[in-house]
Amino acid sequence: xxxxxxxxxxxxxxxxxxxxxxxxxxxxxxxxxxxxxxxxxxxxxxxxxxxxxxxxxxxxxxxxxxxxxxxxxxxxxxxxxxxxxxxxxxxxxxxxxxxxxxxxxxxxxxxxxx
Amino acid sequence: xxxxxxxxxxxxxxxxxxxxxxxxxxxxxxxxxxxxxxxxxxxxxxxxxxxxxxxxxxxxxxxxxxxxxxxxxxxxxxxxxxxxxxxxxxxxxxxxxxxxxxxxxxxxxxxxxxxx
Numbered sequence: 001x002x003x004x005x006x007x008x009x010x011x012x013x014x015x016x017x018x019x020x021x022x023x024x025x026x027x028x029x030x031x032x033x034x035x036x037x038x039x040x041x042x043x044x045x046x047x048x049x050x051x052x053x054x055x056x057x058x059x060x061x062x063x064x065x066x067x068x069x070x071x072x073x074x075x076x077x078x079x080x081x082x083x084x085x086x087x088x089x090x091x092x093x094x095x096x097x098x099x100x101x102x103x104x105x106x107x108x109x110x111x112x113x114x
Numbered sequence: 115x116x117x118x119x120x121x122x123x124x125x126x127x128x129x130x131x132x133x134x135x136x137x138x139x140x141x142x143x144x145x146x147x148x149x150x151x152x153x154x155x156x157x158x159x160x161x162x163x164x165x166x167x168x169x170x171x172x173x174x175x176x177x178x179x180x181x182x183x184x185x186x187x188x189x190x191x192x193x194x195x196x197x198x199x200x201x202x203x204x205x206x207x208x209x210x211x212x213x214x215x216x217x218x219x220x221x222x223x224x225x226x227x228x229x230x
Binding site (some may be wrong): 067 | 146148150155157158163165201216217218219220221222
């Protein structure tokens, strides 16, 4: 079965640079979520999109922005990168046509800011 | 403010025995709970979930129990296998059931080690 695809899997950037992370949800899933997991921490919700509209927002810095495109893939744009942005970034998708909100996660993008 | 708590950072179990992972929550708005398994360098893998209208859900070797009055849930794995060794996250959401929202709030995770 198709799973959530994230690219790139690994990314190394310098401070103050920009990064773009991509997420391709499971086909026919209409909701995409982004989570950030710092070293030794639990995943923290950043932002979500339902049918290409932002549906919820968590602890996402103003330096970050995201959008969902017509093909339902999503991109997380991160500017003015800081050392503290080094983390695993997960994308998850779900379908509101299901009975419950089971979110399926991608493999993650490991971002390292030097 | 940790709304979902897994107070045991690690658990060690013998193969064939039962593994019990516990999770507590504080937000009474949570109405849907999930367990995820995570290996290093991989994304969380969905295991099993339970709605607040139920107190038990079973899927093969995995059973989740929910005690709403105590705001406590547990995951039972019987029998435990070495391949079950991973980090287990408890997660909760509010307003589930066909809605567009439903961000997950995760616990800190419990490292399960199953010895052969």
